[in-house]
Amino acid sequence: MPDFPKNHATLSKGFGALLILAIILASLNLRPAVTSLGSLLDLVIEDLQMNGFVAGMITGIPPLCFALMGPLAPRLAGKRGPELVVAAAMGAVLLGIALRAVAPGTGFFLLCTALALAGIAVGNILMPVLVKRWFPGKIGIVTGAYTTAVALGASGVAGIAVPVNQMLGGNWRLGLGFWAILALLALMLWLLVYFGMRNRIAAQQQLAGSATDGAGIGPMRKNATAWWVALFFGGQSAVAYIFMGWLPKIFIDFGVSPAFAGSLLAILLGVGVPLSFVMPALAAKFSNQTPLVIFNGAVGIIAIIGLLLAPVQGAVLWAVLLGICGSNFPLALTMIGLKARTAAGVSKLSTFGQSAGYLMAFPGPFLVGVLHETSGSWVAPIWLIAGLIVFQTLVGIMAGRPRYIEDTQLREVR
Template sequence: MSRRGGWLFLVGLVLLSFNLRPAAVSVGPVLAEVRDGLSLSAPEASLLTTLPVLAFAVFGALAPGAAARGGLHRVTLVALVAVVVGLAGRAVTGSGLVFLALSLLAVAGMAMANVLMPSLVKRHAPERIGAVTAVYSTALAIGLTSALLLTVPLSEALGGWRGGLGAWAVLAGLALLPWLLLARHDRVAPTPGGPITVAQVARTRLGLAMAAFFGVQSLHAYVMFGWFAQLWRDAGYSPAAAGALVGLLAGVSIPLSWLLPPLLARSHHQRRVLLPVISCYPLAYVGLLVAPGAGAVLWAVLAGIGACTFPLILTLIGLRARTAEGTAALSAFTQSAGYLLAAAGPFVVGLLYDATGEWTIPLTLLLVLVVPMLGLATWLSGPRLLEDELEQHAARRSAPA
């Protein structure tokens, strides 16, 4: 692309990335008010918090096929339109069922765009995957942290939860502008040998390892964002202070999401970047077991560093495929299957906490789950490419018995 087109893509990528996480997390801070305002039942509220995982599992898997048929930029634009319509509509509806349906629309768009971002980077900046991944993963982190910290103040300033949720629709609407221009340049051409499918990725060792790595990492993140505020409240912190600690945990990823992906992309020994980051998880968990209150700030920072495994995995997705199409398929399987695995984390931790009334067993479980992360990171640090595995698989199938 031209220099002008390159800048347009970067602006579009930043605006898109910033506006993806609020669709999933902005309801949480005002969930009680939403439930009261729409008379949502407990099962409906639980379904609302589960929608992002379902969206990634279903709609994320559809993204590569849609992009292959309709164009990468056009499908991204449609996905962003779904985010805007869903966010705006749910802020004004008076029906609980319509609120759930529009929330599903918003997170479905979020899921599809999220899956396509590594492919967009591969298409526009194949020689700068680490640097451009750093740009959009930082924007994701800022959007996530902003939605967690600002939804309640926005609600108070704008007259209630409807204003607080609707504000995110306005910001997402601004992100449409560059994508309206980018979508005009899509040219859909047939892929030699046909497009790479999610099902093909699922039959490779690389795809399975990436999905497992992403899933275990996301499990840790879901548990931290879903339960650590309660952990710190049990340790004696006020609700506001416990929420601020979770905000600190999320905020740590903002500068590190900028620094770590280029470092990983340039490294000839990628495990030297991955393993120290992942190793911050057990340090945080042991600290929470021993002194959850006294060292809360330190444990939040260490857990936040561990959570920066997420942008590193996004970088690996771009580095483990040769083409934009392969990257899209690898991203779709990695995230769809990974989020399904991750969904069990908060549920199981909640059961263990309810059964024991303390955090020893849940934190011990998280400690144990660091072990497969370290093993997967070591294996994935090797020079592996999706297309190579697919070619080897095809050669084995065509070889005479």
């Protein structure tokens, strides 16, 4: 790996540990607003009398919101610094989750959900920026820590949302509002970090200029490396959201019980928890991440073939293999930190890669539903998933090559 510029303020061990803890706690809040709602959606639909279109929009809208709202992050961070903006993002998640729990109707419920998703979108973009800003020599380890937290927040809340709701009396409002506590803890810790590190944050700004405005770096839409990263992020996101939305139904229609189908999704997401820590550490050791991309792609194709040939008999194995393939998510996030030399570059690459990627991922779950409805079987949708896995593997090979967005800009200037 190259020697990165020493444009970061030194952190004491105490503040370094506190900042890592804050990053982890914020990352735990980047999925519960989505996965807790999915588990209780039937209760919400019934109580608020939502129609099918609105219900379908709620399940498919998160990646679109992430794509549209993510670009706000660098603009805000450029003015106030990413630390304060992440604190504000946790406040948005807190308010969104808490207020939608008391929503009198569908419109207010959607508005509050959008507020929470806006906070999540900002957090998605700024986590890699913070890692590069404060831990440039430990990108793999710290990225692994926060992507593991994202995976835990997704799989853990999905698994216990229903029991928690039952424990609270079966009232979906309490069941959804409960997760505001997690956001409150994150907000309190980030305020502590911000006010406790104000001098260090100011020193960082002075050393690096603006760590998030990307001055001197060309537009990402004209940068080949940025496009490969965005395509890779989009491909893996599409597959991930397809499985989160459709995997249980696919297995149920193949003859698996609903309870077992739910556990298969939990297995798929659960496999991603340890891999979310392992994959970034491995990726950071290689200047070229292509071998990891190819391995994940091969495992995913094996799982797809198995799903077509023996969906029930090998259901657990296919879920495990698909979970391994899903480690392309932490790999893509690690690439964002590795394919730029500075925090400014990471900010621009993170914004472009995640926003464009989530926008590409948005149609995936809808296309699966359309193919299933028109064909009357799951064969065509599964082939679509196979095509997406091949696609993300091919573009991931290009994204993993040892090159940097600033290098591309230098060639353009010359």
